[in-house]
Amino acid sequence: MPKYVMWGSYCENVLEKREPYRNTHLEGLAAQKESGILITIGPTKDITKVFGIYEAEDESIVRQLIERDPYWQNGIWTDYEVREWIQAF
Secondary structure, three states: OEEEEEEEEOOOOOOHHOHHHHHHHHHHHHHHHHOOOOOEEEOOOOEEEEEEEEEEEOHHHHHHHHOOHHHOOOOOOOEEEEEEEOOOO
């Protein structure tokens, strides 16, 4: 099954702004991980970017998951890119 890499950006003052949505966001990610579609996800150390790896039948599934996330819907993630990834090792 294809793998996809997601890079996104966080809003300004992310630590404060994400608080109302954090539990719902983490619960959704845990469900994606349990189902096998989400391999890993997390912020860069400076909390300006988010990086994720997904395994899905096609890119549209990954985009739907991202756009249903409360961080996207509430402007915590301000933009994102998804690219199909070829894992060499």
